[in-house]
Amino acid sequence: MSGALRFLMTALVAGGAAWGGLAAGERGVTLASLRDAAVAQVSALTGRGAAAMPAAEPTGPVIYWRHPDGLPEWSATERQTSDGRAFLPVRASEDLSLDPDAATAAPEAGERSILYYRNPMGLPDTSPVPKKDSMGMDYIPVYAGEDSDDGSVTVSPGKLQRTGVRTAEAVLAPLAATLRAPGIVVLDERRVSVISLRADAFIETVADVTTGSTIAEGAPLVTLYSPEIAQAIAQFVTDLRAEGRPIDGARQRLENLGVPDEVIDRIAAEGRASVSIPIMAPRGGVVLERMAVEGMMSEAGETLFRIADTSTVWVIAEVPEAALTDIVPGTEVRISFRGLAGDPMTGRIDTIYPEVDMMTRTGKLRIALPNPDGRLLANMFADVEIMLAGAPVVQVPEGAVIDTGDRQVVILDLGEGRFRPEPVTLGRRGDGMIEIVSGVAAGDRVVSAATFLIDAESNLNAALAALAAPEADQ
Template identity: 55%
Template sequence: MSRAGRTGLTLVAILAAGAGGYWAGHRNLARPATPWLQAVAWLEGTATAPASANPAPKGPVIYYRDPDGLPAYAATPRKTADGRDFLPVHSADDLSFEDKPPAVAGAVAAAPAYGGPKRILYYRNPMGLPDTSPAPKKDSMGMDYIPVYAGEGDDSSAVKVATGKLQRTGVRSEVATQQVVVRPVRVPGTVQLDERRITIVATRSDAFIDKVADVTTGDRVKKGEPLMHLYSAEIATASAQYLSDLNEGGRASAGARQRLENLAVPPDVIAAIDRTRQVQTSITWAVPRDGLILERNAVEGMKASPGDVLFRLADVSTVWIVADVPEYELGAVKLGAAATIRVRSLPGQIFSGRVALIYPQVSKETRTTKVRIEIPNPDGLLLPDMYADVEIGSGSNAPVIAVPDSAVIDTGTRQVVILDKGEGRFEPREVKIGLQGGGVTEIRTGVAAGDRVVVAANFLIDAESNLKAALSGMTSLEAAP
């Protein structure tokens, strides 16, 4: 055969081999052993390259980890003691702080249970959407669906969370304890005079004021001190009749004495008539009680008609704090409850008292009820109409089961706490709550003393539990004939 013929046959053989390889490759046919190809190392390496290489990592590098899996991390590139580079960890990597067993070809992904592998029931959406699949798949963002194994639905209310995920999400739990729950009710108030300690100085007959003591509004006076001197014709006539009875029989009639008392003549004036046997033209009117002069209307030389207010006095040794309690807080305020008062004009000073009266009326304009607190005021520091900040204690004196406020998930229609059963197992529990105060909430039913409840990141566990219950319900419906 000529040289041209041999060359043509060689080209035909090469074309045939290429076409056969293309056809076999598209039909996944096994490649026979080719000693001549194995003799060329670089061709053999190309031909035997694995079909499914590891995909390129996605996302930015968030830190670097030890190449041997040791708990050593770095924020910037770093080398080991023997000169090897730390491995970069990208944001899209599936991180876990738990030890993972090495992958074994043909093995089931789940760990053996009861001597055999777990069976995958279905795959659920990684974002928590109500979407399941009987086969592995990805969502629209490229995230793998999460397998759900047989036996995980035995307790539909409990959920298991990996230890690494607990550390990353910041789940924290505390023990439910028995304690006294005190709920302070903070409301505004004002200082008011005790209505029972206010006195009006007035005459019961026409009188003329001869002299007024050197006192003015705001002065403090004591009982028995002279307040004013006045002349009253009616009082003088009654005094003369009383004296006449004394002189005639040596003893005054009861009617004459009663008339003087009806005219509000001070007892010491009547006693002076008995002693001196003389009628006093000008009567000295004394201060009826210790207190503060709130109003002075008496003027020397004026004529006072019956009932005219000449002086108004008040004893300020005890005052009232009248607080405005909102209608929705009224049920927490009880008679005898301790109260703490801080007056804005006296910073740093605290006054204590107790609730003496809850007024039986709600204001239509403000929807508040007035609550009266009586407190001593021996130094007279509290003045009428001062503003005050009132804190009224409420709650039961008996200890109750209580948990931190953050442990209670309130949906508006029900209240739930997450019980920590240990080893990463959690169970949502519906509860009935009571008083709240001091950062804790009373639990009336659903939790016992000593139970551990989740106080941080409990919303994440509750969402996982609700998702698990929903998926279990969907699986049951799909399995039903």
């Protein structure tokens, strides 16, 4: 055959293929009909019969049925035309597919032996022959090498790449866990003073202080007159003037009545009695309560003032009962206040209260914080973050754990595309990691991303069900 004739034949074949593609798009012709048309054209040009051309036998399952005349009519089930002719079956090898694995799927299935067919929804139901489930879905074949007694499954590298599967190594390290708890600011109970009298007295004057005022230590609060104190002062002065008479008893009586030492020393130096007795602030701080009123009669023990030193305050945090075992005094905490802007304050747990609330089942922690500028006010809300630390533990990313409701499972990477579900016991969580108490050892690789995609692709649901249910009859 000359070169010109070959060129002419090539052009005619290409034109026929183009015409066939157009007809396929307009009339719904299948790949088989296009191939038959091309064979017929080549046969006409070369003078050879169509029977001499080798034709591939359609393979694969029937995927749909087409109209016998090539009309754009298809059916998912067997049916007939209006004149009683049956639709023609179209097998997998006859249909066009954009899946790059479709061309290799049929020969690969032919090379491997099918062990059984599994339920497409992951139920523990298998069949030795092809079948459909109640929704009409075909059971999925399981080939030799894809199933094992330990519940492992094999996923092809192509599927792993398409699903974006990533793995991570289980590590042995301290878990950087953070426990968040609500807190409230309270006054340091060791820095609160109550001013009261030890004898009945009349309040003569009250200093210009009110609730919320800040006073210094030793500042005058009230002056008073008490008949009992006046009598004790007169006895003290008499003993001073009498030569050779001891004064220790009279001085002790004044101290027992609450007369300040400065007032007693002044009376001893002047040698004369004083009717009005001043009462000074025993500490500096903020006046929390003022009950003293000029001219009032105050009985012994009645509160006149309450003063608190707010240079140091406490934060009381409440944590769940189950978390108390992981907390020890001295644990570092970070505290932020809803009413204050700025960076959180840091401190350490000072005391763990030795009781659990019966209603809330929480325990209380106490953190002492410096408050030199007085910004922290009593009863302010606080958010407390407790930095839990401990011995190294086996931990994996939180995304590696599948929670099935009644148990937790991770997917172990066995290498070479093999995976196995492994039940685990979980511990604490923190900073995106979770402690594995049992089930996984340090150094094991687990699937950390696309775990549920692997579950769908590889039917790990069936493997998970097999862990708790008897193996189905095959």
